[in-house]
Amino acid sequence: MTTVTDIRQEVLQEINKLSAPQLTEVLQFIDKINFSDHKNGDQTVEKQENKRRIGILKGTFNLPLPDDFDAPLEDLAGYM
Numbered sequence: 001m002t003t004v005t006d007i008r009q010e011v012l013q014e015i016n017k018l019s020a021p022q023l024t025e026v027l028q029f030i031d032k033i034n035f036s037d038h039k040n041g042d043q044t045v046e047k048q049e050n051k052r053r054i055g056i057l058k059g060t061f062n063l064p065l066p067d068d069f070d071a072p073l074e075d076l077a078g079y080m
Contacts, residue, residue: 018026072080 015023015026
């Protein structure tokens with residue numbers, strides 16, 4: 001069975017072989033992992049329940065529009 005200490009030592013050995021750009025990628029990956037761990041707590045279930053659903057209000061109300069809704073506006077006649 002591999003212990004946490006063994007894993008850490010192996011990770012450190014591999015990190016020592018990396019170039020500067022690769023180390024930057026490793027740090028970004030670690031930040032991503034840490035952020036997702038904090039984000040994925042109990043809030044994940046709550047967030048899924050509150051997620052917006054597209055079209056949920058479709059057909060529930062209609063706005064009264066005048067018959068000449070598509071007609072050109074007199075105020076904009078000088079621009080057309």
